[in-house]
Amino acid sequence: MGVVYDPTVSYAIYPKDITDQAGEKFTFALWDVKKNRLVNTFESIYSNIKLLSVAAPMPVWSPDGSQFGLVGLFLKGQEVQFELFKVGKDGQTEQLTHLTDIAAPVGLVFSWSPDNSKIAMNLSSASYMKAEHAAILDLKSGQVTDYCVEKHGNPEKEPIWSPDGTQIIVYDQYTEKHSRAILIDIVQNFAAVIAEDMEPVGWLRNP
Numbered sequence: 001m002g003v004v005y006d007p008t009v010s011y012a013i014y015p016k017d018i019t020d021q022a023g024e025k026f027t028f029a030l031w032d033v034k035k036n037r038l039v040n041t042f043e044s045i046y047s048n049i050k051l052l053s054v055a056a057p058m059p060v061w062s063p064d065g066s067q068f069g070l071v072g073l074f075l076k077g078q079e080v081q082f083e084l085f086k087v088g089k090d091g092q093t094e095q096l097t098h099l100t101d102i103a104a105p106v107g108l109v110f111s112w113s114p115d116n117s118k119i120a121m122n123l124s125s126a127s128y129m130k131a132e133h134a135a136i137l138d139l140k141s142g143q144v145t146d147y148c149v150e151k152h153g154n155p156e157k158e159p160i161w162s163p164d165g166t167q168i169i170v171y172d173q174y175t176e177k178h179s180r181a182i183l184i185d186i187v188q189n190f191a192a193v194i195a196e197d198m199e200p201v202g203w204l205r206n207p
Helices: none
Strands: 011-017 025-032 037-041 067-076 079-088 093-095 104-112 118-124 132-138 144-151 167-172 180-185 190-196
Touching: 067 104, 118 144, 132 167, 144 167, 144 180
Parallel strands: none
Antiparallel strands: 011 025, 025 037, 067 079, 079 093, 104 118, 118 132, 132 144, 167 180, 180 190
C-alpha cells in the first residue's frame, strides 16, 4: 500500500496507524500537500487490522479530483458494516449507500464514471451465493441499480467505464480456466458477452 494523490498532486491519501489498547489497526488519512497539514482521518468509517494494510486497496479519486470514494469498514454494535462513502478535500464525509440489510459493496473496488455522476461497483448478498452482482450508484438520486449480471472470481477487478459514460465492462471468471467480458449498457438497459477468455484492461477512445 502506498500514497494516492489527486490529479493535481495537491492532496494525498495514505494509511495511518491508529493502534490502541484493542490492537494494531490502521485507517486512512487525507493530507494537504501545499499547506503541509493533516486534513482529517477516517477511523469512524474505516478501521482495519494493521496486518492487512499491505493488501487493502486504496480509496479512489473522482476524475475531476474534487473528492474520493471509500468503502467504509467499521463496527456498528457487534457487526462489521460495509458501505460506500465519498470524502471532499475538506475531509467531510458523506455516506452514499445504505445497503447493509440487503447487500454490501465487495472487493473494495469501484470506479467513477467519467463525468463524476455515477459509481460502478460489485455487490454481494447471501442470496447471490458465490457470485457478485454488477451495480451502479447514481450520486444525484442516491439510487443503486443492480443489473443482475453475475460476476465470479477476481473480486479486485473493478468495472471499466466507456469514455462517454453510457456503458461499463465487467470481468467474470466463471470457472478456474475460463472467463468473459460482459458489456452493460446503462442507457439502453441490456447486457451482452463481448469476449471470451480475455481480461479487459481499458477502453480505447475513437480519435
